[in-house]
Amino acid sequence: MDIKTQLRQHFAQLVSLTDDEFERIWSHFSLKKLKKRQFLVQEGDHVKYHYFVAKGLLKASYTDESGKEHILQFAMEDWWISDYLALYNNTPATLSIDCIEDSEVLTLSDEDRQKLTREIHAFSNFFLQKKNAGYVGLQQRVLLLLFKNPRERYERLQELQPRLLQRVPKTLLASYLGVSRESLSRLYQGEL
Amino acid sequence: MDIKTQLRQHFAQLVSLTDDEFERIWSHFSLKKLKKRQFLVQEGDHVKYHYFVAKGLLKASYTDESGKEHILQFAMEDWWISDYLALYNNTPATLSIDCIEDSEVLTLSDEDRQKLTREIHAFSNFFLQKKNAGYVGLQQRVLLLLFKNPRERYERLQELQPRLLQRVPKTLLASYLGVSRESLSRLYQGEL
DNA sequence: GGCGAACTGTGATCCGGATCACATCTTTTT
DNA sequence: AAAAAGATGTGATCCGGATCACAGTTCGCC
Numbered sequence: 436m437d438i439k440t441q442l443r444q445h446f447a448q449l450v451s452l453t454d455d456e457f458e459r460i461w462s463h464f465s466l467k468k469l470k471k472r473q474f475l476v477q478e479g480d481h482v483k484y485h486y487f488v489a490k491g492l493l494k495a496s497y498t499d500e501s502g503k504e505h506i507l508q509f510a511m512e513d514w515w516i517s518d519y520l521a522l523y524n525n526t527p528a529t530l531s532i533d534c535i536e537d538s539e540v541l542t543l544s545d546e547d548r549q550k551l552t553r554e555i556h557a558f559s560n561f562f563l564q565k566k567n568a569g570y571v572g573l574q575q576r577v578l579l580l581l582f583k584n585p586r587e588r589y590e591r592l593q594e595l596q597p598r599l600l601q602r603v604p605k606t607l608l609a610s611y612l613g614v615s616r617e618s619l620s621r622l623y624q625g626e627l
Numbered sequence: 628m629d630i631k632t633q634l635r636q637h638f639a640q641l642v643s644l645t646d647d648e649f650e651r652i653w654s655h656f657s658l659k660k661l662k663k664r665q666f667l668v669q670e671g672d673h674v675k676y677h678y679f680v681a682k683g684l685l686k687a688s689y690t691d692e693s694g695k696e697h698i699l700q701f702a703m704e705d706w707w708i709s710d711y712l713a714l715y716n717n718t719p720a721t722l723s724i725d726c727i728e729d730s731e732v733l734t735l736s737d738e739d740r741q742k743l744t745r746e747i748h749a750f751s752n753f754f755l756q757k758k759n760a761g762y763v764g765l766q767q768r769v770l771l772l773l774f775k776n777p778r779e780r781y782e783r784l785q786e787l788q789p790r791l792l793q794r795v796p797k798t799l800l801a802s803y804l805g806v807s808r809e810s811l812s813r814l815y816q817g818e819l
Numbered sequence: 820g821g822c823g824a825a826c827t828g829t830g831a832t833c834c835g836g837a838t839c840a841c842a843t844c845t846t847t848t849t
Numbered sequence: 850a851a852a853a854a855g856a857t858g859t860g861a862t863c864c865g866g867a868t869c870a871c872a873g874t875t876c877g878c879c
Contacts, residue, residue, distance in 0.1 A: 497770055505774045507766060520763045552755075559751055563744075566758040571712045573765035574699060578689055580772040581805040582697045585866075604826065613773045618866050620828055777836075796856065810836050812858055 438466065438489045442541060445487070445513055449564050450557040460558060463547040469538045475516075476532040482521040484542040488514050491538025492602055495530050496610070506611040509535075509599060515565065535603065585614040586622050630658065630681045634733060637679070637705055641756050642749040652750060655739040661730045667708075668724040674713040676734040680706050683730025684794055687722050688802070698803040701727075701791060707757065727795065777806040778814050 436444075442464070443457055452460070466489070469475060475493065476482055486493075488510045495508040495516055507530065510516035518530040522545050552559040579588050589612060593600055600608065609619040628636075634656070635649055644652070658681070661667060667685065668674055678685075680702045687700040687708055699722065702708035710722040714737055744751040771780050781804060785792055792800065801811040 499774060503774065505770060507770060507773075519759065520766065523759050523763065552752075553748070556745070559755070560744075563751070563755050563758065566755065566762055567711065567715050570758055570762050570765065571715065573762065573769060574712065577765060577768055577772065578697060578699060580769065581699075582691060582695065606826065615867055616827080617829080617868080621866090624828095798856065807837055808857080809838080809859080813836090816858095 438539070438541065441489060441513070442487065446558075446561055450561045452555070452557055456555050456557065460551055460555065463551065464541045464543050467540050467542055469534045469540065471534050471537050474531060474533045475540065476518055476521075476528050476530065478528055478531050480521075480528040481525075482518045482528050483544050483546070484517060485522070485545060485548060486510075486516050486532075487541040487543070488512055488516065489539045489541055491534060491540075492536040493532055493534050493538055493540075494607060495532045497530055504610060505613075506607060509603060509611065511599065511602070535607070580613060585612060585618060588612045588614075589619065589622055630731070630733065633681060633705070634679065638750075638753055642753045644747070644749055648747050648749065652743055652747065655743065656733045656735050659732050659734055661726045661732065663726050663729050666723060666725045667732065668710055668713075668720050668722065670720055670723050672713075672720040673717075674710045674720050675736050675738070676709060677714070677737060677740060678702075678708050678724075679733040679735070680704055680708065681731045681733055683726060683732075684728040685724055685726050685730055685732075686799060687724045689722055696802060697805075698799055701795060701799075701803065703791065703794070727799070772805060777804060777810060780804045780806075781811065781814055 439461060442461065443452075446452055446457070446460075464487070467475075467486075469491070475486060476495075478498065490512060492509065492511045493516055494506050495510070495518065496504045496506045498504050508516060516532060518528045518532065520526065521528040521530070548562070552562060579591060583591070589608075592608075592612065603611075605619060606616050609616040612619065614622075631653060634653065635644075638644055638649070638652075656679070659667075659678075661683070667678060668687075670690065682704060684701065684703045685708055686698050687702070687710065688696045688698045690696050700708060708724060710720045710724065712718065713720040713722070740754070744754060771783060775783070781800075784800075784804065795803075797811060798808050801808040804811065806814075
């Protein structure tokens with residue numbers, strides 16, 4: 436399947452668009468190819484784009500004063516990623532986004548997104564629905580971090596995103612789950 | 628200031644509405660008065676409404692199998708609250724929402740919100756902006772939970788929401804921060 | 820095809836925060 | 850006004866997970 440079709444189907448899961456509407460939307464995207472370890476956004480950058488992952492695997496992370504990296508989000512095929520804090524507030528990026536695997540992403544500037552959102556109601560609706568789902572997902576993650584121990588967090592991730600577990604190195608998984616690499620390694624001694 | 632004006636000004640912070648548009652929106656809200664400890668939503672309820680807090684203080688919380696309560700969100704004047712997971716997926720509430728102080732909330736059904744969102748572009752925009760801000764806020768909270776210790780989380784809250792700290796009992800604060808009540812109590816021995 | 824870097828497992832030790840237990844003190848309720 | 854329920858502080862003990870240290874393995878690269 437080509438990337439244009441992939442994007443079209445992605446929208447179709449939540450809203451319906453006429454051919455004309457989709458063409459108008461599509462014309463504002465550009466394709467960007469990246470290799471493993473390459474950065475899409477670096478701390479301090481001016482962030483202008485939303486990124487739709489067509490292929491590959493990326494991570495968004497924050498590096499604290501002591502140099503430790505904390506992973507906020509992974510993104511694989513059909514996921515969106517950006518530093519939304521920087522994007523919406525027009526501030527320098529506090530996150531870094533880089534590739535765990537060779538990847539292809541579609542970029543959409545927030546300026547264009549605003550324009551399209553004004554012109555095409557279904558598109559506006561798409562974004563609202565996405566944000567709602569993302570918001571609810573983050574709430575669940577907060578609850579998980581608040582009162583589940585590392586083992587339960589790991590198991591939950593296994594349920595919800597089994598594909599992710601297999602593609603992401605354990606070191607990075609540990610950081611996403613808020614556990615040390617060593618403790619994570621000890622968790623799944625008893626299982627599988 | 629009366630509640631109608633309060634709501635109008637709340638919208639005005641993010642979007643501009645004509646008198647006519649605001650009247651149309653306003654007509655879909657109803658006022659609900661609640662006393663301390665009263666529930667707005669209980670686990671298992673069918674959730675139909677968004678709630679805008681006009682006055683008072685509420686909390687949204689999840690109760691785990693062992694009966695412990697974990698606080699996901701507080702809401703005071705000019706904040707919105709609901710069980711969004713239940714609201715958007717039409718599933719029974721997993722959260723409970725109840726009053727920490729006597730409160731007055733404005734209710735808006737999601738059905739009406741969808742209708743207004745379709746009819747009034749600025750209103751749609753308002754919701755999208757709110758969700759974005761909420762999403763970013765939750766991301767920050769996840770980062771805080773991931774790699775800051777209880778003391779730093781407490782200090783951050785003190786910076787960001789000093790008013791909240793003074794109104795919320797320490798027991799509930801502890802639950803929101805993901806610390807035991809006892810440990811929280813020991814945190815601020817050295818300060819102030 | 821060999822060298823360095825990233826990845827993963829595992830042992831030993833340590834410590835932050837949970838848990839348990841109790842003592843005020845303050846609100847509510849009746 | 851008394852009784853019950855909630856809020857807060859504080860000591861003693863315990864344990865999950867962090868940290869430190871090292872080894873084996875796999876991967877990308879000159």
